[in-house]
Each structure stands twice: as structure tokens, then as C-alpha cells.
Amino acid sequence: MIKFNDQNEVIGEEYNAILVGVELDEDISYSMEELKGLCEAASIEPICTMVQKMERPNTATLIGKGKVEELKEAVNNMEADLVVFNDELTGMQLRNLEEATGVRVIDRVILILDIFSKRATSREGKLQVELAQLRYRLPRLTGFGKSLSRLGGGIGTRGPGEKKLETDRRHIERRIYDIRDELRSIAGTRTIQKKQREKNDIPVVCIVGYTNSGKSALMNDVIRKLDRAQDAENKEVFEKDMLFATLDTYRRRIDLDDSHSFVLVDTIGFVSRLPHLLVEAFKSTLEIVTEADLLLDVVDLTADEYDMHVKVTEKVLKEIGAYDKEIITCYNKMDLLDEGRLNALNFTGKNSFLISAKYDRGVDELLEEVKKRLFRDRVEVRYLVPFAKGAATSGIRKDSEIKSVEYVEEGTLITCEIPEKYRSRYEEFEI
Ligand SMILES: Nc1nc2c(ncn2[C@@H]2O[C@H](COP(=O)(O)OP(=O)(O)OP(=O)(O)O)[C@@H](O)[C@H]2O)c(=O)[nH]1
Ligand SMILES: [Mg+2]
Structure with a gap:
């Protein structure tokens, strides 16, 4: 009994x-x-799997009539208390299947939403999941209210009775409106933060990829290597062998050396058949990916279908409008592959790297390449700015990485690395 x-x-x-x-x-x-x-x-125990091959799904129950009977028997014989469909179900299909089997029926979408709702920690993450859940529920409300119907946003939620339907619908619509409102205001705060970042012109590198591929592990490895701050340990992110360990984006400033810094971002993982509603809901969290200067796509080499993982990542990146970014593919967990398999892999060029985030292998070479790409358009320039032109001095300080500053008779002598695009601003002071 549950x-x-x-x-x-x-x-x-x-x-x-x-x-x-x-x-x-x-x-x-x-x-x-x-x-x-x-x-x-x-936390659901899968006790048995049924697959039906068919040419066209059944509108009323997705699976065919005979298969529904089989499912009903299996539920009774095995004392199952839940049926999970791999495909997204319509409201009618959910109702018919619940009526036929006598137990709760859910689909892949609710399942993923449920995992997300349990794991989300930030206010924004929670709101985004709730929004997706409500948007899932709304078109499926009609017709529910029979004794067996227990359709809800989460696995454990019970649906409304027939009389409450209209009130429920209005309540959901109002809640969706409020959530969107709050999300907009959170996004507004982020725009301000983004403006501040642009002022400092620190490039952004986003770690993306399939769930459980080792994105957070890579982030932690880089933090351990390069963060010399005393609280470096506190900056590490959650890393665990489970699907969707990370549900928010985490940003950390990484100093490669005294004059080269960037922001490294750990993001939520992707999965095949990721519900579209969820991608929609997470678009604002993933907005940082569309603004990144460089993406690191972490791929788990030990997954049998890692090619498919690469494709899913491509697809989601396209969906959020980030596929035009520069991407370096990081084939991870190389420590788990034997010599033979490693030798068989043929990665050439600087667009793919073989790494082990956990055991810090290949990550130095990767960072070397990251540095090259992020700072390649920077040039070292010397400026002599008269003391009367204080504004130019502060402009240079803002737009460039300062190497040295000297005060001479004629003014301030600055050696710095400046992005090519800002160079012309201070042309008159170049020496
Ligand atoms: N052996 C080995 N294990 C690794 C490596 N990198 C990561 N792992 C392990 O793989 C599991 C998943 O790693 P995470 O870094 O949490 O994966 P993620 O991509 O952030 O996953 P989500 O946040 O769930 O999308 C953890 O148990 C890691 O310790 C590696 O290079 N070698
Ligand atoms: Mg993670």
C-alpha cells in the first residue's frame, strides 16, 4: 500500500x-x-517490461486491445501498482488505460518531470518544473474525474473530481500566469548580471552533454586544479552516478593565470526523448549556453550508444538556438577503456579530446586549447596615456587584461592584452 x-x-x-x-x-x-x-x-522499481511492435499506435489506448488485456493480467499477477509508458500519452489514453488496468498509469514525460521536481533546488528551477507540470496537466484535465483517475503533475498527486474540474482549470491557468511572471523577473535580474559580466568581458565556457557523462566531474577537476582560493572546496558542484544529478546551472570563475580568466558553467544534462515542455521550461536557465563563447560537450565513452548521445545533445542545442557555437567534444571516462579500445578510437584535430575528468587525464591539454580559443583575438599593446586623459586609462583597464602599469613623466604607461575589437578605441595612445 502506498x-x-x-x-x-x-x-x-x-x-x-x-x-x-x-x-x-x-x-x-x-x-x-x-x-x-x-x-x-x-524510486520506482521496474518489475517487468512489455514491448509491442506495431505500425500505428492505437488512438484510444496506444497499445492494441489484446495487449491491454495482457497488461491487465500482468498487473494482477505481479501485483504491480504502477504502469509506466515510454511514450507520451494523451489524456484519453491515460484515462482508458487506468480504467482497464485499475492502477495508476504514467508516461515518460511525467516521470522525468517528477524526477526534476524532486531534485530542483533553486527557486527558478522549481518554478520551471512546476510550469512544465501544469502545462502537461492542462490539456489532460477534460474527462477526468472518474473514480480511478488520478492524473496529476507528479507521480503521487491525485487528480480532481469532476465538479472541481472547472475551478481546477482556472486555478492552473492563474498559477501558470503567476509563475511566468516570477520567472520573467528572475530572468530580468540575470540580464543585469550579464551586463556586469560583459563590462568585465570575461569569456564564458559552458559544459553541456548527455546526463551522467561527467560534466560536473569536469567542472570539479578544473576547480581543483586552478582555483587557488582557500574556499575552493566549497565551490565544487554535486557529482553523482545517477541521471539528472545536476538540475541548475552553476557558474565559477576560473583563473588560468594572472591575466586569463573565464567563467565555467555546469549545466543540466540531456536525455533522449527529453520532453519538449521541459526544454521549453528550461530555456531561460539554458540561456547562458546561447551566450557562451565556447561549449564543451562531455561524452561518456563507456556508454554503448555514445554516438546517439552526441546526436541528442546536438538536437537539444539546436532547439535552444546554441548549435552555431564553437564546440569541443570531450570524450570522457577514458580510464575505463582498455588499451585496445582506446587505440581503436581515432580522434584527430583539436575539436575532440580524450579525457578522464575523474582522474585528471587529458584535462591540461584541453584547457590549453580552451585558452587558445578564448584569447586568440587578443593582442599585446603598450599605451601611453597623458594624465589629463584619465577616462581613457579607466577604459583600458576595463576592456583589457593589464600586464603592467608604470607612471612616467608623460603619463601612464600601460602594457596589456586587449581584444582586437576594442583596440581602435585607444589607438591614439598606442606606442
Ligand atoms: N571512471 C570515471 N568515472 C567518471 C569520470 N567522470 C565522471 N565519472 C563518474 O560518472 C558519474 C557521473 O558524473 P557527473 O559528473 O555527476 O555527471 P554529469 O554529466 O554532471 O551528470 P548529470 O548532472 O546527472 O547530468 C559520477 O559517478 C562520476 O564520478 C571519469 O573520467 N572516469
Ligand atoms: Mg552534473
Whole structure:
């Protein structure tokens, strides 16, 4: 028996779930394996898997009539209390399937949303997930309210009774409006922060990639290497062997040396069939990716389908409008591959690096390349600015990385590295 708390969230006991997938024209075995991983991340125990090959899904129940009967029997025989579909279900399909099986039915979208809602920590992250949940619920409200219907945003939430439907709909719409409002104001604050960053002109590097590939591990390795501050340890981010360990973006300033710094950003991981609603909701958090000077796509070499992971990442980057960025692919976890497999890999050029974020292998070479790309358009220039032109001196300080400053009779003598695009601003002082 599953217990709910006041908010209708599941407490205590795990669900025993039957996983169901529909195979149209592509092989879904990997996707079903991943669904198991997602279940585990949501404390759901997958007890059996059913796949139906078909040409066209059934409008009323997704799977065919016979398969529904089979599912019903399996639920009874195995005492399952949940059915998880790999495909997104319509409101009608959810209702019909719940009626037929007598247990709660959810789909991949609710499952991922549920994991996200449990893990989100920042105010913004929580609001974004809630927004996606509400937008999922709204078109599925109609027709619900039969005794068995328990459609909710999260796995543990129970749906409304028929009479409450209209009130619920209005309530949801109002809540969506309020959330959007608050998200806009959070985004506004971020624009101010962005302006400040631009003033300092520190380049931004975003770590992106499939979930569990080692993005946070890479971030932590770089922090350990280069952050000489006493509280470097406190700057490390959460890293764990589970799907969606990171749900917010984390920014850290990294000083490569005295005159080369950048902001390194750890982001949320991607997954195949990432619900579109969620990508939408996370667009503002991922906005930093679209503004980055360079992306590091971390790929887990030990994953059987890492090619597919690269493709999924490409697809999401396209969706958020960041695919035109410079990308370095970082093939990670090389420590887990034997010599033979490593030798078989043939990465040429400076667009792919073989690394181990955990054991700090290949990361120095990677950072060397990052440095080259970020600062390649900088030139070393010497300026002599008369004391009367104080504004130019502060302008140079703002726009460049200062190497040295000397005060001579004629004025201030500055040696600095300045981005090519700002050079002309101070042309008259160049010596
Ligand atoms: N053996 C080995 N394990 C690694 C390496 N890099 C990361 N890991 C492990 O892989 C797991 C996932 O690493 P994370 O850094 O949390 O992965 P992530 O990409 O941030 O994942 P999400 O935040 O969930 O998207 C952790 O258990 C890491 O310790 C590596 O180079 N070698
Ligand atoms: Mg992470």
C-alpha cells in the first residue's frame, strides 16, 4: 500500500512498475533500458517490461486491445501498482488505460518531470518544473474525474473530481500566469548580471552533454586544479552516478593565470526523448549556453550508444538556438577503456579530446586549447596615456587584461592584452 502525505506526494514505499513501450520503426531497446534508469532515479522499481511492435499506435489506448488485456493480467499477477509508458500519452489514453488496468498509469514525460521536481533546488528551477507540470496537466484535465483517475503533475498527486474540474482549470491557468511572471523577473535580474559580466568581458565556457557523462566531474577537476582560493572546496558542484544529478546551472570563475580568466558553467544534462515542455521550461536557465563563447560537450565513452548521445545533445542545442557555437567534444571516462579500445578510437584535430575528468587525464591539454580559443583575438599593446586623459586609462583597464602599469613623466604607461575589437578605441595612445 502506498502512503500519501498532505500534498498527495508519495512517502515511504516504492512503486512496483510494469514498463510498456511501443516499437514503431526504430529499435527501442536502448530507450527502454533508459526508462528503467529513469524509474530508478524516481524510486520506482521496474518489475517487468512489455514491448509491442506495431505500425500505428492505437488512438484510444496506444497499445492494441489484446495487449491491454495482457497488461491487465500482468498487473494482477505481479501485483504491480504502477504502469509506466515510454511514450507520451494523451489524456484519453491515460484515462482508458487506468480504467482497464485499475492502477495508476504514467508516461515518460511525467516521470522525468517528477524526477526534476524532486531534485530542483533553486527557486527558478522549481518554478520551471512546476510550469512544465501544469502545462502537461492542462490539456489532460477534460474527462477526468472518474473514480480511478488520478492524473496529476507528479507521480503521487491525485487528480480532481469532476465538479472541481472547472475551478481546477482556472486555478492552473492563474498559477501558470503567476509563475511566468516570477520567472520573467528572475530572468530580468540575470540580464543585469550579464551586463556586469560583459563590462568585465570575461569569456564564458559552458559544459553541456548527455546526463551522467561527467560534466560536473569536469567542472570539479578544473576547480581543483586552478582555483587557488582557500574556499575552493566549497565551490565544487554535486557529482553523482545517477541521471539528472545536476538540475541548475552553476557558474565559477576560473583563473588560468594572472591575466586569463573565464567563467565555467555546469549545466543540466540531456536525455533522449527529453520532453519538449521541459526544454521549453528550461530555456531561460539554458540561456547562458546561447551566450557562451565556447561549449564543451562531455561524452561518456563507456556508454554503448555514445554516438546517439552526441546526436541528442546536438538536437537539444539546436532547439535552444546554441548549435552555431564553437564546440569541443570531450570524450570522457577514458580510464575505463582498455588499451585496445582506446587505440581503436581515432580522434584527430583539436575539436575532440580524450579525457578522464575523474582522474585528471587529458584535462591540461584541453584547457590549453580552451585558452587558445578564448584569447586568440587578443593582442599585446603598450599605451601611453597623458594624465589629463584619465577616462581613457579607466577604459583600458576595463576592456583589457593589464600586464603592467608604470607612471612616467608623460603619463601612464600601460602594457596589456586587449581584444582586437576594442583596440581602435585607444589607438591614439598606442606606442
Ligand atoms: N571512471 C570515471 N568515472 C567518471 C569520470 N567522470 C565522471 N565519472 C563518474 O560518472 C558519474 C557521473 O558524473 P557527473 O559528473 O555527476 O555527471 P554529469 O554529466 O554532471 O551528470 P548529470 O548532472 O546527472 O547530468 C559520477 O559517478 C562520476 O564520478 C571519469 O573520467 N572516469
Ligand atoms: Mg552534473
